[in-house]
Amino acid sequence: MTGPEGRATRWWLEGGDEQCDTCLAFHHVEMEVRCEACDGPYCRSCIAEVRRERLLLLCASCAADEADS
Numbered sequence: 001m002t003g004p005e006g007r008a009t010r011w012w013l014e015g016g017d018e019q020c021d022t023c024l025a026f027h028h029v030e031m032e033v034r035c036e037a038c039d040g041p042y043c044r045s046c047i048a049e050v051r052r053e054r055l056l057l058l059c060a061s062c063a064a065d066e067a068d069s
């Protein structure tokens with residue numbers, strides 16, 4: 001849960017330069033996945049795999065757009 005400082009220290013979420021547009025967590029570039037539609041930086045847990053002609057890595061909003069069209 002949370003530590004004595006009120007929040008957990010997780011190295012893989014802190015100190016990174018990239019911020020996930022979905023969960024707003026900062027993460028390291030090594031943990032980053034780019035959405036193939038909007039090219040935004042996301043963490044792995046927020047990227048959806050959408051199968052089309054090939055496997056696409058899309059963020060939640062782009063995956064929703066894909067599902068609609």
Ligand SMILES: [Zn+2]
Nearest residue numbers: 020023043046
């Ligand atoms: Zn995320």
Ligand SMILES: [Zn+2]
Nearest residue numbers: 035038059062
């Ligand atoms: Zn996207």
